[in-house]
Amino acid sequence: MKKLILLFIALFAFGEDKYYLDDITSKEAYEKQKKGAIIIDVRTPTEFLYTGHGVGHINIPIFYMDVKPKDLKYRINLSRVETKKAKAQKATKMYKIINIENRDFIKEAKKVIGSNAEQEVILICHQGARSQYAANKLANIGYENVYTASDGFIFGWKDLGLPAGGI
Numbered sequence: 001m002k003k004l005i006l007l008f009i010a011l012f013a014f015g016e017d018k019y020y021l022d023d024i025t026s027k028e029a030y031e032k033q034k035k036g037a038i039i040i041d042v043r044t045p046t047e048f049l050y051t052g053h054g055v056g057h058i059n060i061p062i063f064y065m066d067v068k069p070k071d072l073k074y075r076i077n078l079s080r081v082e083t084k085k086a087k088a089q090k091a092t093k094m095y096k097i098i099n100i101e102n103r104d105f106i107k108e109a110k111k112v113i114g115s116n117a118e119q120e121v122i123l124i125c126h127q128g129a130r131s132q133y134a135a136n137k138l139a140n141i142g143y144e145n146v147y148t149a150s151d152g153f154i155f156g157w158k159d160l161g162l163p164a165g166g167i
């Protein structure tokens with residue numbers, strides 16, 4: 001009985017997580033953007049810059065990447081292996097990639113979206129995982145009309161030929 005009471009207390013104390021409204025396609029996102037929806041691209045600044053971005057998209061990364069090389073001895077040995085095989089190894093073998101969450105994401109998103117909880121907001125990333133994570137963060141602070149472009153920028157927006165730019 002004590003365990004049951006503790007379970008109910010925990011459920012009421014911590015509340016229930018809220019989730020974003022829905023996944024939509026990039027085409028649907030573009031149509032919503034034309035009617036006033038805000039599109040936030042949560043990819044890293046490097047992705048936003050070099051792989052392109054949709055016209056009017058605002059870049060607020062949910063994560064930053066920190067790339068640290070493995071020790072020099074390891075990189076030298078990998079170079080020797082590559083030379084013997086005459087084939088390059090995946091570059092990720094030489095580096096440790098660390099995702100660091102952007103602590104300012106919510107603060108920056110609030111500045112862009114404003115206080116209107118009903119404002120339509122669409123989050124987009126490369127394939128969808130980061131935008132879903134970010135969308136749930138926004139839903140949990142009270143934004144009600146939050147969507148993700150589930151097909152992402154590369155395989156959705158860009159492939160569909162929607163207005164985009166970049167380097």
